[in-house]
Amino acid sequence: MSSTYAKPVDEKPRSTAEADLTKYKSAADIVHNVMKKLVELSVDGANILELCVKGDQLIEEGTGAVYNKTVKGIKVTKGSLTHYSSIIDLSDPVASSRTLVKGDVVKLHLGAHIDGFASVAAETLVVGATPDAPVTGRQADAIKAAWHAAEIAMRLVKAGNKNWAVTDAVNKVTAAWDCKAVEGMLSCQHEQNVIDGKKRIILNPGEQQKKDFETATFAENEVYGIDILVTTGEDGKARMEDTKATVYQRDSTITYQLKMKNSRAVFSEVQKKAGSLPFNIRALEDEKKARLGLQEACQHALVKPYDVM
Structure with missing residues (x-):
């Protein structure tokens, strides 16, 4: 949600x-x-x-x-x-x-x-x-927990509140339905051409994540994408699927001169169509050529793949 x-x-x-x-x-x-x-x-x-x-x-x-x-x-x-x-x-x-x-x-x-x-x-x-x-059982619990968690999260994203207030509230709401927020999932500040900004909200953090995660205070006129993921799993952990990535994002902070002609052509298409925002490989002209071209771009961190979970 x-x-x-x-x-x-x-x-x-x-x-x-x-x-x-x-x-x-x-x-x-x-x-x-x-x-x-x-x-x-x-x-x-x-x-x-x-x-x-x-x-x-x-x-x-x-x-x-x-x-x-x-x-x-x-x-x-x-x-x-x-x-x-x-x-x-x-x-x-x-x-x-x-x-x-x-x-x-x-x-x-x-x-x-x-x-x-x-x-x-x-x-x-x-x-x-x-x-x-209607949906019943644990499926219904997870969906209901996600809906209520999203509602309270959006109400808590207001000037003066800290990101941890949202984290704690989501944990309490999901627990009421005997569910957990998926560990480590992020909601990020949005700016022009950015949907993964510096200020972030973390869901159900592990102990090390709590220590490492930066506290942020919400300010007037900021924009956030609130992403709530809930599971009935006991540990709340997501697991990587053995599936090829299909969603990618360019890292505009990295520069590198690609060597392969196809890689340069694909990267140019990515810049033109998506800029620094996420894109799906299906949006590119030739999926087979795009996969080959993205390999070199990913190797040098110009583009990052999103793992399927």
């Missing part, structure tokens, strides 16, 4: 602050509308890859209707992920015939940005659940 919490930025001239907030809100409205449509389409027999492609298509249509892509200084992009059953995060099918079946737990995770101002959202559902046949 994920959402973007935004306020205008007073440090900028008023006209600029209002324009930035409009971009956040416009991106959020688009993501919200696409999410509603994908929830409707997440039914027994739906193809997972087709859901992702449909999400991309709808987000592109939505951003295209708000801002003309040729307007100077305005850049739009899109992305949609679908996870099912035991997959926690960062799985984006590239070529798959896998379809949803009744009882699957599905996480829809969408994001869009306008001129680098990103809004993200996530929804968890169980295929086939209805008011007359």
Whole structure:
């Protein structure tokens, strides 16, 4: 469960602050509308890859209707992920015939940005659940715990509060449902072209993470993406899946001259399409060439892969 919490930025001239907030809100409205449509389409027999492609298509249509892509200084992009059953995060099918079946737990995770101002959202559902046949048992506990934890987290992200207040509250809420927040998962500050900013909130930290994690105080006009992941597992730990990464992100702090022609071409495409924001490999022109090109970029830390958990 994920959402973007935004306020205008007073440090900028008023006209600029209002324009930035409009971009956040416009991106959020688009993501919200696409999410509603994908929830409707997440039914027994739906193809997972087709859901992702449909999400991309709808987000592109939505951003295209708000801002003309040729307007100077305005850049739009899109992305949609679908996870099912035991997959926690960062799985984006590239070529798959896998379809949803009744009882699957599905996480829809969408994001869009306008001129680098990103809004993200996530929804968890169980295929086939209805008011007359609701989700029950531990699946229901986890979903309910995540929803309540997200609600209280968003209310605690306010000026003067510290990140640990959110961590502690989420732990208490999830415990009430006999669940745990997934250990070490992060919610980060958003800025233009940045969704993993310096100020962060950690969920269910281990002892060493508590010692190492930096305390942060929320300030007026900051923007955060709140990402709540909950498990019924006793230890709350995520485990890496033996699955190829499909989501990557460029590290704009690293410079290196790539040696291979294909690597340079792929990296150039990444810079053009995604900048420093996360992207799925499916968004690149040729997936096979992209995988080869990204290998060298990853080896030299120009691009980092997101492990599937």
